[in-house]
Amino acid sequence: MGAGRAQSVCMVSDFFYPNMGGVESHIYQLSQCLIERGHKVLVVTHAYGSRKGIRYLTNGLKVYYLPLKVMYNQSTATTLFHSLPLLRYIFVRERVTIVHAHSSFSAMAHDALFHAKTMGLRTVFTDHSLFGFADVSSVLTNKLLTVSLCDTNHIICVSYTSKENTVLRAALDPRIVSVIPNAVDPTDFTPDPxxxxxxxxxxxxxxxxxxxxxxxxxxxxxxxxxxxxxxxxxxxxxxxxxxxxxxxxxxxxxxxxxxxxxxxxxxxxxxxxxxxxxxxxxxxxxxxxxxxxxxxxxxxxxxxxxxxxxxxxxxxxxxxxxxxxxxxxxxxxxxxxxxxxxxxxxxxxxxxxxxxxxxxTWRNVAERTEKVYERVADEVVLPMDERLDRLMSHCGPVTGYIFALFAVLNFLFLLFLRWMTPDSIIDVAIDATGPNGAWTKQYFGGKRGRIREEPPSSKSAQMERKKAPNPRGFEAC
CATH class of the missing domain: 3.40.50.2000 (Glycogen Phosphorylase B;)
Structure with a gap:
């Protein structure tokens, strides 16, 4: 158990297992170590082929594979508003306290940050990439990053060069940007001459x-x-x-x-x-x-x-x-x-x-990330009027006012969803994470519109855990 307060953390990115890469490995290993330190962790990503709904990986790590349309290079298409009903339902159902988004390339990550702020949740973003400043794609990506990060509670970069790049691209205060490097599981990469x-x-x-x-x-x-x-x-x-x-x-x-x-x-x-x-x-x-x-x-x-x-x-x-x-x-x-x-x-x-x-080591990465969560948990979430002021003053006279309008429309849409389905009637998910966690033993989904959850004791769920990355455990957490 970590020294700080236990948090309910939602990792969000378009990039996760079964897709394999640096971002995917980072999310998985960090989630496993945070679970071992006593936090509740879940992952939200888009569906990969027939992999839809809720699946479980090692130590009961719950993964929501949402039925969102993939646009390019495993990144989802976005209208900003279409993902709010699903993400809001998950955030409420899992009693999420911190939304941790990953990768500048992930449209779902930016959507989750935007919706989490509308719902009054704390937000953290990890940037895994470097971008230029001259070509059209970089200019557009940097402007989107400016909008996403201007009112995000804290940003994590994987190197000091990455921090300098992100601070310049998004015009950030360096004091809200931390450097926490990636890690490697040494038990998975041993020499054999x-x-x-x-x-x-x-x-x-x-x-x-x-x-x-x-x-x-x-x-x-x-x-x-x-x-x-x-x-x-x-x-x-x-x-x-x-x-x-x-x-x-x-x-x-x-x-x-x-x-x-x-x-x-x-x-x-x-x-x-x-x-x-x-x-x-x-x-x-x-x-x-x-x-x-x-x-x-x-x-x-x-x-x-x-x-x-x-x-x-x-x-x-x-x-x-x-x-x-x-x-x-x-x-x-x-x-x-x-x-x-x-x-x-x-x-x-x-x-x-x-x-x-x-x-x-992932143990060290998890400890340092936990300190970021502790800092974020003590911060005050910006009320809507201050958030609008931040968008309009920080993001430029055109982009700022456009996204301030989006923020207002998003808030009105959220009020409509709360009227249609109040938070109080959304089922609270059972925590299935960790070696001592209680595996879910019932189906959710009896009512229309509910997310159907497969019991981990079923044969297909057991097969998923066998196919999960690093099934025999992870580093030294």
Whole structure:
């Protein structure tokens, strides 16, 4: 049990299991640790295929998969108002005290923040990305972020570079922005030197194959180094539109036996790929934190990475070789790592793992997030008149007045919903979280419009828990 007051926390994002990635892993691991510290935690996301309604993951973590339309890249379409009935019902039913939204890319996260403020709930937002200031998409995203965060109680960023970026993009007071890094479960990423072939040198790349991850740089590095080092092999995990570029390089230079493209990887399979390598290469053009290099270092690999975003903050200098985002600089960095490997000057995988596992732990992330919740719980929620003043003064003469009007309409819609279905007649959900939590043993949904909840004792619910990420537990919480 944490030292602070127990909160009922609702994590909201378009990105969650079964979709796998850094944001999804962050939400899941943080939720598990907060549950172990005595808080009630639930996750709200959109439906993934047939995965709709309410499901349970490890330790009774309840996930609401809402039937909202996906617009682009797993992010939902939004009219701002259409999600209020569902989110309001969940917030009331679960007696939510803090709404914690994740990712600037998530429309559902912004909707949840907007509705939570209308309902008088405390709000926290975690930004996982870096954005520019010049192109049209960045300008529009930054303006939306300004509207969402101007009256949000607290903001969390995953690195100091990310904090600086978010403060500038959303014109925030730095005092309401905290830095809490990502973490890695060291029990999931342990070295296994017996899995790698020391007669060759294997460079591992695990990344989405998109422009932002620098795959064009990788396509220039592969032929140059393969020509210079006959024993060099590349192992590439990930999928994306830039895969065709790597396939063309492999075909042009006849490197089929030295460049393996593994395609999309499940998160539980990443470690099995990493332990086959000696060097991990990250070619990203922008990163707020980069969990991949922490996972690779935890598996005992020497890391070579571009010096962009928050990456220089992640690992100490003796565990990473930083390069400029260019083919020449990255080739020089890889040659330096190869020379160290050949001379036996690299530390053993076990020693690297033992260092990395002390740097970032989900226990520490949960403790620091809990302090943010304690601070937020003591803050006064802005009344509607002050919220309107904040929107109009902070977001510009046009955008501010437009969203102030939206806030008024949202409040009127909320009053209508409360008249149609008063809070007092909405069922209170049974808390099923934690090792000692009471599993729900009844159906909700007898009345029209209610959310139907599947009892965790059912066969399908048991199968869901078996398929949940990290089913055997999590780090050291």
């Amino acid at each position: 017996s899995r790698r072939d020391d007669s060759t040198i294997t460079i591992v790349v695990v990344s989405r194959l998109v422009y932002r991850k620098g795959i064009d740089l990788l396509s220039g590095i592969i032929p140059e180094l393969c020509q210079k080092y006959p024993e060099l092999h590349f192992l590439v995990g990930g999928e994306g539109p830039k895969r065709i570029v790597l396939e063309e390089v492999r075909e042009r230079y006849q490197l089929h036996d030295r460049v393996r493209l593994l395609g999309a990887l499940e998160h539980q399979d990443v470690r099995d790929v990493l332990v086959q390598g000696h060097i991990f290469l990250n070619t990203s053009l922008t990163e707020a934190f980069c969990m991949a290099i922490v996972e690779a270092a935890s598996c005992g690999l020497q890391v070579v990475s571009t010096r962009v975003g928050g990456i220089p903050e992640v690992l100490p200098e003796n565990l990473i070789i930083l390069c400029e985002p260019s083919v020449k600089s990255l080739c020089d960095g890889l040659e330096k790592a190869i020379a160290r490997l050949r001379s036996g000057k690299l530390p053993s995988p076990e020693s690297i793992h033992n260092k990395v596992k002390t740097f970032y």
